[in-house]
Amino acid sequence: MTLPVGKPRLTQYAHGGGCACKIPPGELERVVAGLTGPAGADGSLLLGGQDGDDAAVLRIDGGRAIVSTADFFTPVVDDPYDWGRIAAANALSDVYAVGGEPVMALNLLGWPLDALAPELAREVLRGGRDTASDAGCPIAGGHSIDDPEPKYGLAVTGIADPARLLRLDAGRAGLPLSLTKPLGTGVLNARHRATGEVFAHAVDTMAALNATAGRQALERGISCATDVTGFGLLGHLYKLARASGVTAVVDAAAVPYLDGARDSARDGFVPGGSRRNLAWVSPAADFGRIAEQERLLLADAQTSGGLLVAGEIPGAPVIGELVERGRHVLVVR
Template structure:
C-alpha cells in the first residue's frame, strides 16, 4: 500500500475532537450514585471538568496525568500523528505544567490499512514529542474498525503554578491563543471543497504546541486556564464560568478567527459536532433564541488542538500581552475578547 495515496479521513466516521461525546451526554456518563472515597492527595479530579488529573507528590510539586485520542482529522498519516500528539500534550500545558513522558494509544484496522501507514503516524507523534522535549516511551495497540491514535501524557508542575478552569475571578479579561475555525476547514476538506491554497491552514494550527502554557502557569495574575477543543469556545468557556461561578460577556468581532472560514460556511461546511455542542449548551447563551446562527456556529465549532483560553487580571493585561508577544503568539490573537462578570440567573454567556 502506497502511503502517499492514503486518505485517512475516508476510513473514519468522525474527525479529531469532533468525535468527542457531547457535553450533555457526558454529564450522564459521568454521573454515578456510587460514592467515591476521596483521595486527599488528588488536587484535581473530574469534578470541575479540568483538562487533566493532578496528584500532590508531597514535596511542593504535583503529577499531571491525561489522555486524549481520536480518529483522523487529516488525510496524511504523519500529520495525523503530529496533530493527535500536540492535542494530547496540550492538556498538560493547559494546567500550567511541563510534559515529561508520553505513551501511545493506537487502534488500527489491520485489514484495511497497512502497518507502514501506522508507522508514519508514530513518526509524526515522535516528531511532536521531541519538539515538546519528551520521549514517546511505549504504548498499546489493538485491531480496531477505524484508525484511532493519541497519547497518555504525564507532566509536572509546582503546585503554586497549577492552573485550573474553575478559578477565574470577577473582572478578568479573556484571551484565546489560537484562532477558531479548524473544524469548519477540516469539514470542508472531508467534503472535497477546500481550496488547495487553504489546505495547510488547519494542520499548521493543530500541530502547533501550546508550549506557552508552561510559562503562563508561572504568572500569578493568570487566574484560570484551559484549552479549547471539541466543545468549542462556548463549551469550554461555559465550563470556566460554571466552575468559577461567573458569567462571560464576549465581543464576537474580537474573538480570533481564521479569516477564510466564511466562504466555507456559505457552502454549509459545518461539523456535526457543532450541532451536538449547541444542543448541549445553547440554552445558556444570551440572545441566541436557542438557535444556531452565523456567530454561534463559529463559537461552537469543535476545535482539535485548539488554543489556550486564559482569564487574566484586568490590571495586568498589558504585561500579559507582552508575554504572548514574546512567545510568538500571532499579533491578531493578542487581544482581549471578553470579560468575566458577576453571575446572574439569566444566561451564562452574553455575545455582543
Template sequence: MTANEATQVGAETAAQSSAQAPRLTSLSHGGGCGCKIAPGVLSELLARNEAPLPAPAALLVGTETSDDAAVYQLNDEQAIIATTDFFMPIVDNPFDFGRIAATNALSDIYAMGGKPIFALAIVGMPINVLPHETIREILRGGESICAEAGIPIAGGHSIDSVEPIYGLAALGVVHPKRLKRNADAQAGDVLVLGKPLGVGVMSAALKKNQLDDEGYRCMIDATTRLNRVGPALAALPGVHALTDVTGFGLLGHTLEMCRGANLAAYLRMSDVPLFDGVRELADKGCITGASGRNWASYGKSVELGERITERDRDLLCDPQTAGGLLVSCAPGAVDDVLAVFRADGFDAAGIVGAMRPGTPGVRVI
C-alpha cells in the first residue's frame, strides 16, 4: 500500500466513525512530541542524588549525552539499539495517528545509524470513551508503518487510560563502527537538516480548525516519512554525528549536540526550511505551549541576532513530531549527504548552520 493509498484508507475509516467518536485531539491536553516534558524540568527530574552505578563497557550509549537511544555492543560486528517513544494524538484521524507515532518511534533507531528489527506496541486508551474500531485503526496505522520499515510488531502492553496514548518500544542493530552519536560533532562541521520545521504549528492550527486540506496533506506526508536514510548517512566517512529533531525543536536538539561535543553552533534563519504557510499560521496564533516551554528551558544558552524576530524564535523552538535528521558532517561530505537525502525523497533537505569552537550554545543569525 502506498502512502497516498494509506492516507485515503485512513480518511475513509475516519469518515465512517466520525459520527460516533469524539475528536482524538479533544481527549488529550497536548499532542505528538509537544507532550514532552520541558528540557529544564526533565533535567531536574533526572538529576541524581547519589553516584550512579558504573556502566558496563559494552554500553556504548547511555543517558550521558541525551542521545536518541541506548546502544549495547553484543560483539565485534553488532550492537543493539533500544528506544521507546509514545504520545497523545496530534491528529484526529486514528489511522494517521498510529502511523505518525510509529514513524516517530522508529526515527530514533535511524538517528543512531541503525536499522530497526522489531517493535513492541505501547497502548493506553480510554476504553469506554473511544469506539473499539477507532482504537483498532490506531493500531493498524502503526502496523502499516512497521510493515513499510520491514519489521513486525512482536508484542506490547496496553492499559485503560484517561487520554489516548500510542507508541512503540523499538529495537535495532548497527555495526559498532557505524554508530552515530549526537555528541561526536567536530569543529568546522556543516549542519544539514532533512525535513522542514512547523509540525507543531500545523498541529495547533488543526486543533483550531485552521489547517486546510493541503496543509494537512503536507503534515501527514512529513510525519509519516521514515528517516530510513540514517544507515546510508552513517556509512559516509565525513558524517560525524546524527540526531533527529523532535519535541525540543531545532534549537533544543542542536544545543544537545553542542553540549555533547563541547562546541558552539550557529544557525542561519534564512536557510532553515519551513513548511509552506507555517509562518502565516504562527502569525494567527497557532503556536504550541511547548514552544514557549522549550525557550524558557534553554533560551539562556541561545543568542539571537538582531534581525531574528520573536516569530523566528517560536519556529526554531517549535516541537517537531517525526522530524528530520540533523547531520553534522565535514564540509567535503555535504554533497554526498544531500545526495542521500534527495535519493529518498527528502527534497527540502539543506544546510542550516555549522559547528564552531566555543562554549556550548547556539547563535542564530
C-alpha cells in the first residue's frame, strides 16, 4: 500500500525518523559522562543514574515513588495520526519498562509552521491523546515551538512501588531473556521513508502499549527489564548486561521479526542508527559465524519496541539467557 497522491509525506521533512534519529549511544555516553546526578545522601533517587535506565524513579513518602521520563522524535511514518499514536506509546513505554504506571503526560511538539499545515499537527496531537487515553493517562497541555523539522513526543509522570521496580542492574546469571515484540521496525520504517510503502502491521506493533508486559513482569516477581528502542536489541541488551555484571547470550534463530523485515534489510533499507548501534556493541560482542545482515537486524534501531525481560512472561518468546560474565558482554549464536 502507498500513500494517496498529494498528501504531505511527513518523513520527508526530517533528516531521520523515529528512534533511529537518536544521538549514537557511544557518543551520547561520552557527552553525559559525569553529568548524571548522584543518588543523593538519602538514596531517594532509585533509578536515573549512570546505567541509563529507561526512566528516573524518585522515592517519596508513604512507600511510593515518582517515575519521570521524556521522549520525542521526528516522523517515523507519514500519517500524522499514526505518528502521534506511535510517539505516545514510545514515551509511555519508558514508564512501563521500570515497573511504573503512567498518571499524567505533557505534549512536546516542534512544528514547521511555514511548511506544514497546523491541521496536520492537530492530527498528531489527536493520535497522542488517544493512545495516552488508552493508557489511562491524561495529557495536561504541554509545550510547542516553531521548528524546521517536525518533532513530537511526551513528558510522562508515573507512580511505582519502590520495592517492585524493573531495573537494568538486576540481571542474574541463569535467567532467561524474553522479548515481547518482534524486531524490524527500523528497516521497515526506512523502506517506508524511501518508497512510500505503508506497513500497517509495523504501525500496529509500534502503536501497541507495553502496559500488559510490564504488569506481567511485576506479577511474576521479575526485577530486571528494559525496552528496545533506538539502540536496538543488542544495544539495550548490552546496557543491561553491563550494568548487571553478566554476559548475555542471544539465540539468533529464536528472535522474532516482523514480516518483510529481512527482505528490507537484504534490499539495503538499513537506518544509519542501526549501523552505529552495531559498531558500538561489536568490541564487546562475540558474533561467531553470524552474518553481517543478521547482526544489523539484531542491532536495528527500533521505534516503540517491546520489553526485554530477564525472566519469562506469557506469550513472549525466550531469545537467550544471562550467564556468568565471560570474556564478552554479548554472545550471539
